Amino acid sequence: MSSIEKDIHYHIYQRSISNKEVYRCIDPDCKHYQPKREFLVGKRARCVKCKELFIITQKQVKAGHQRPGHKDLVCLTCSNSKKGKILRIVETQLEGILADLSKENNPFNSNGGGI
Numbered sequence: 001m002s003s004i005e006k007d008i009h010y011h012i013y014q015r016s017i018s019n020k021e022v023y024r025c026i027d028p029d030c031k032h033y034q035p036k037r038e039f040l041v042g043k044r045a046r047c048v049k050c051k052e053l054f055i056i057t058q059k060q061v062k063a064g065h066q067r068p069g070h071k072d073l074v075c076l077t078c079s080n081s082k083k084g085k086i087l088r089i090v091e092t093q094l095e096g097i098l099a100d101l102s103k104e105n106n107p108f109n110s111n112g113g114g115i
């Protein structure tokens with residue numbers, strides 16, 4: 001167990017409704033906010049949806065420019081639904097392959113014919 005990981009708090013960013021430059025951390029115990037979104041680029045943050053760590057890209061911060069209102073900063077898997085879908089398909093396929101493999105390993109042909 002690394003105590004470092006426990007001590008470091010990664011912010012969970014959500015854009016302010018009134019000011020699209022401002023992102024705040026939605027953690028109830030954290031008062032952090034970022035007044036300039038350009039400073040978020042390259043920072044490690046926690047995904048609002050899946051709570052996984054990711055690095056914020058310039059594309060993500062700029063993507064919210066057109067649409068007003070709330071914007072959660074999510075990881076690539078959560079922001080790109082197409083990619084997320086493909087990932088899920090691959091995952092289920094892998095599970096199937098692994099299940100087949102474990103079937104083959106069953107002691108099916110171990111002296112089943114008797115004497």
Ligand SMILES: [Zn+2]
Nearest residue numbers: 011025030032
């Ligand atoms: Zn925070």
Ligand SMILES: [Zn+2]
Nearest residue numbers: 047050075078
């Ligand atoms: Zn995510």
